[in-house]
Amino acid sequence: MSKDGAERRLSINIAADIGARIGYLATRFFIPPFVLQHVGLEAYGLWATIFILISYLGISTFGVSNVYIKFVAEYGARREHDRANALLSTGLIFASTVCAALFVGVWLLWPEIARWLNVSPGLAGDARIIVISVVAVFLLTTALSAFKDALIGVQRIAQVQGIWVISYLIETVLIFSLVGMGYGLRGLAIAYLVRTLVEIALSALLAYKAIEWLKLSPRRFSRASLKTLLSFGGTVQLAGMLGIVLNSIERVVAAPLIGLQATGLLDISNKLPGMAASVPSAFLTSFLPAASHMHGGLEDESTKKSAARDFYVRGARHMNLASGYLYGLLATLPGPILAAWVGQHYPGAALLMFCYSISWQIHLLTGPGTTILKGIGLPGKEFYYAIPNILALFITLPAARMIAGEWTVLGIGIGVASATVMSAIFFIAYANHLLGVRAGEFVRRVVLPGFAPHLAALVVAYPAWMLSSGLGRWGAMGVVVAAGAVYTALFTGVLLRFLFTREERRSVLGLIERRIAQATGRRIALNPAAEA
Numbered sequence: 001m002s003k004d005g006a007e008r009r010l011s012i013n014i015a016a017d018i019g020a021r022i023g024y025l026a027t028r029f030f031i032p033p034f035v036l037q038h039v040g041l042e043a044y045g046l047w048a049t050i051f052i053l054i055s056y057l058g059i060s061t062f063g064v065s066n067v068y069i070k071f072v073a074e075y076g077a078r079r080e081h082d083r084a085n086a087l088l089s090t091g092l093i094f095a096s097t098v099c100a101a102l103f104v105g106v107w108l109l110w111p112e113i114a115r116w117l118n119v120s121p122g123l124a125g126d127a128r129i130i131v132i133s134v135v136a137v138f139l140l141t142t143a144l145s146a147f148k149d150a151l152i153g154v155q156r157i158a159q160v161q162g163i164w165v166i167s168y169l170i171e172t173v174l175i176f177s178l179v180g181m182g183y184g185l186r187g188l189a190i191a192y193l194v195r196t197l198v199e200i201a202l203s204a205l206l207a208y209k210a211i212e213w214l215k216l217s218p219r220r221f222s223r224a225s226l227k228t229l230l231s232f233g234g235t236v237q238l239a240g241m242l243g244i245v246l247n248s249i250e251r252v253v254a255a256p257l258i259g260l261q262a263t264g265l266l267d268i269s270n271k272l273p274g275m276a277a278s279v280p281s282a283f284l285t286s287f288l289p290a291a292s293h294m295h296g297g298l299e300d301e302s303t304k305k306s307a308a309r310d311f312y313v314r315g316a317r318h319m320n321l322a323s324g325y326l327y328g329l330l331a332t333l334p335g336p337i338l339a340a341w342v343g344q345h346y347p348g349a350a351l352l353m354f355c356y357s358i359s360w361q362i363h364l365l366t367g368p369g370t371t372i373l374k375g376i377g378l379p380g381k382e383f384y385y386a387i388p389n390i391l392a393l394f395i396t397l398p399a400a401r402m403i404a405g406e407w408t409v410l411g412i413g414i415g416v417a418s419a420t421v422m423s424a425i426f427f428i429a430y431a432n433h434l435l436g437v438r439a440g441e442f443v444r445r446v447v448l449p450g451f452a453p454h455l456a457a458l459v460v461a462y463p464a465w466m467l468s469s470g471l472g473r474w475g476a477m478g479v480v481v482a483a484g485a486v487y488t489a490l491f492t493g494v495l496l497r498f499l500f501t502r503e504e505r506r507s508v509l510g511l512i513e514r515r516i517a518q519a520t521g522r523r524i525a526l527n528p529a530a531e532a
Helices: 003-077 081-108 110-117 121-143 146-153 157-180 184-210 223-257 260-277 282-297 301-332 334-342 349-364 367-375 379-404 409-435 439-468 473-499 502-520
Strands: none
Touching: 003 081, 003 121, 003 146, 003 157, 003 184, 003 223, 003 260, 003 282, 003 334, 003 367, 081 110, 081 121, 081 146, 081 223, 110 121, 121 184, 146 157, 146 184, 146 282, 157 184, 157 282, 260 301, 260 334, 260 349, 260 409, 282 301, 282 367, 301 334, 301 349, 301 367, 301 409, 301 439, 301 473, 334 349, 334 439, 334 473, 349 409, 367 379, 367 409, 379 409, 409 439, 439 473
């Protein structure tokens, strides 16, 4: 594939991924307040905690997906299709065996799990059925992820995201229907099951249709492929384990120390910042196969290093601009947004949402480094982020406990956010060193443009806080929508006039011109300078 063709496919994949994630964000925006209204904070806290549990179970096969994507991309670039089939077949057998063992373990260890969840007597009856059911569905997804990951490996990301959109839209309809009819947490579990089955079935069908060389069979199991899964995958898995621990540590600590209501409050405060992260994370989905394809297709080491450096800076810049747009508003308007979103006031939630928004944006800046380094065969470098993060937690969490005199929701949340920021800054400096990027260049081209949107958000923040004060939920929602529209207009103007380079401006306006021409049949020049 030519350079222009590769960049075009990368752009299409990222655009499709972002579009799908924005749709997901829109559907998830309405689900938590609806579920809270029907099941209450404690039951909602249980549901949120279940997904912490299954994320820990996913650690066992976390590295497998990354192995699929990286090596399918590399083998595809070298047209080594037999090796790709052997790897996928071996991975299916390995992952299915591990997932089956995990399910049996959860079934047998349920009494200990129930004690950790700190389930109240009122929820004890449903908790066992729901937890075990959700675990089974999740493990099924993990065991059969080879089809989806193979599609990502051959850079069919737009199609994968199309399947995801269909699946989460079906789940959304079922959630509102079943929970609204009084099925509660069981309705959520049924919706999750249906979504999973639809996603697995469509991914398998598309994989066999789109990948001509795909031939999976137990007979293709090979020790060489298993060694690849356990070596590269094991390193990624350990790093992923640490990442999952760090992403959920505040709720893991809060559940036994304070209770499920504290877990629910932390989840509500972190829900929108965490959901917003899914949009810029779309870049990372495309970065891994693109970096692996580039690494496998280039021969000269100096060319590989130069290409990786350029890819890293451009990717981090565009990703941070996308992050800045979302977190600029979330960080400056947490109070009005929460009032409009959940319709209730939870003490400390706005401050926690501000802290999470800042820490998420800085955390996402580590993504291009970890992903591209992984793509070029250096997965272990991710430990330079995870281990400092853990060490920082040993400082920030006890400090929060000491300052407050007891364990509090605010102390735990702020302590975790602070540790994330400190360790992220350390890793970004390390990744820049490895990839040959100077600190000044990174700050100028990546950091400052990504945080400039916060200044635009401050223009609308004070009026929005004042106008929404004392209003009901719908009044606050109107204020937030209006503030968001004004902020978007300001951000767009600042982006085009001051933040984009001439090349970026020409590229974006050219893309808009082509879309207008496709839709209307008329060509409109949005960039007169380009015409000249």
